[in-house]
Amino acid sequence: MKYVIGVDIGTQSTKCLLVGIDGKVHAQASVAYQPETPKPLWAQQDCAVWFDAVCESVRACVAKSGIASPDIAAMCVSSLYGGAGIPVDEAMQPLHPCLIWMDRRATAEVDAVNANVDVARLQAITGNGVDSYHGFTKMLWIREHLPEVWAKTCYFLPPNSYVNWRLTGELAVDHSSAGNIGGVYDAAQRSWSHEALGMLGIPARMMPPRLVESSDVVGGLSAEWAAKLGLAEGMPLMAGGVDAAVATFCAGVTGSGDHVAMIGTSMCWGFVSPTVDARHRLITMPHVYRGADRSYVFGGAITAGAAVTWFRETFCQAEVAEAARTGEDAHALIERKAIEVPPGAEGLVFLPYLMGERSPIWDAQAKGAFIGLSLAHSRAHLYRAVLEGVSFALQHNIEAGRQSGQPLDDRLIVVGGAAHSDLWMQIVADVTGYPVFTIEEEVEAALGAAMLAALGAGLVDAATAERGWVTLAERARPEAAAQAVYRERFEIYKSLYPALRDAMHRLK
Structure with missing residues (x-):
């Protein structure tokens, strides 16, 4: 072999x-x-x-x-x-x-x-x-x-x-x-x-x-x-x-309308399209597979996993210390508490603009924020709000992508470190309305690069490349009650940046 x-x-x-x-x-x-x-x-x-x-x-x-x-x-x-x-x-x-x-x-x-x-x-x-x-x-x-x-x-x-x-x-x-x-x-x-x-x-x-x-x-x-x-x-x-497109290719996303969210340090959501159109305020590049007639169109948040890491390191010293004692993962410890918080984090919304923001708002001076804080909110509420805020940013990009007129597949594939979190995958399903599938192999872009190597060397054919080497597993399906909450919260989320933009720009 x-x-x-x-x-x-x-x-x-x-x-x-x-x-x-x-x-x-x-x-x-x-x-x-x-x-x-x-x-x-x-x-x-x-x-x-x-x-x-x-x-x-x-x-x-x-x-x-x-x-x-x-x-x-x-x-x-x-x-x-x-x-x-x-x-x-x-x-x-x-x-x-x-x-x-x-x-x-x-x-x-x-x-x-x-x-x-x-x-x-x-x-x-x-x-x-x-x-x-x-x-x-x-x-x-x-x-x-x-x-x-x-x-x-x-x-x-x-x-x-x-x-x-x-x-x-x-x-x-x-x-x-x-x-x-x-x-x-x-x-x-x-x-x-x-x-x-x-x-x-x-x-x-x-x-x-x-x-x-x-x-x-x-x-x-x-x-x-x-x-x-x-x-x-x-x-x-x-x-x-580019890694986002290669990870998308790894997931078997090669046809028009196939779409993937890569949620690691940042978040990139992208889909394959036969057309190029800057009016949807997303990013377009040739796809890494059949790029002559297929574009990879994507958008994303600058801080996704980076926002979660920032929250853990800034606010979760107790969980980090417990993890050091027990060998458990600090994220898992705080997540067990966040699961008990209802969808919508009891009136708390997080804007994940910790280094400005990419699509679709395109503002380097945008600032992160928790909106709706009260004395009733705990670390678990804030943690859940961070996961929800990044998921709202994902939905914001999906909404922009739909303006291209390209029909999207009826499932969403998620790759990257966020896929380790059952809670986050359920939130993504509830916010976007898509059943969420993840890759069992957990190797993503590196495996996509390996497939490109095999394809270029003539060791695999196009059918194998399009099928991919990965196994997709369904992780979460949208739940009606949570969807109803998130539809209302997403409209609030979208209204907050325009309302706060001038103040964000004045904060130096």
Whole structure:
């Protein structure tokens, strides 16, 4: 049997899987880290952290598996959305940490684009709007604030492209990563847009010229890195893509209207569509599978699991201490109490805008809030409200997505760390009205990357790719009484941001 390696570079960890072409996982490894947040709304990462994590996790997988290197036929790396990308000079040396998707520092650059550029034309070309989430606004920030970096920049590289270059010496950018940059990629022509780049004042030469499909071979593993990783020289590396789309692909989401919520550090909800339309205020990129005729359209919340982690670390010291004593999970301890709180958290609503917000409100200055607090509310109420608030943000994006006119599948697939929580999955079902299915294998984007490797190497056919290697399990069905509560609360949730927007902006 032949085997493949799938790697996913995430915001807080890199995960590697070694998988047989029957879909069985034979070894896995992960390396944890944290992004740098030196100032409010800033989030960046030294690309060496990512590359070292990839190498460490791959070496560990190969060693654990005991599989001979000639039997490992291909490898693919997916990655977090790298925002601006890694600025590198002519010698391909990194010039500055990568401003990642979480980074919201480019507020002034967004204002300048809105004031000075034909935004309607930009949207028509790219299928995307203007926000500091998008990489092109972060590139403009570098131009304005780091002129010495800008002057030396030869290319901006997505994280997976940089890793592939280090391992093979070949440079290419997959279409999903190119499209997700936003205002520089022509969605119809599937190429860098010289018109859009000219409008923005970004030299076209900074965009790597070779664009490829996610399952295309970028190059063969170099002799140096083959020896260091325990793999065969010349083993092909596929291009990979943006992790949200790769996780969606892993779940077997390849047809129009299939939709998935990836709820990890952030929340991304997306669906497959044959069309590109910026008017629904979501994000559009070519899908990682059959990207020539299928777009991945998505939106999301910047802080999802990050909001839960913030709450635990800030307010749940008692549960954290008990977990340390008993070996139980702190989330499980607080969740047992939150289950007893009725839907709606007895009049408490949480706005999960802890680092501004992405779609559909697109406001880097939005602030988080608990609304409705009283002396009757406990930590359990607040915890449940956090889960409900992120679920309302999910529903807000689903509502925006429906404006595209694309019919959605009658089930919602959820992947990511949130899928470990039975309570959260029930809340999602009740808020969205969809039966919720999760993946039994709990491997998601890394397994999707492995499938792209197998597909690109010709080890699996299209039918296998579309069926996927995962098993879906139904986790929750909507309950009528809770749905009625959440329909009313969701309307309140949507009204709160417009009502509080001016005050949020004045809070510095």
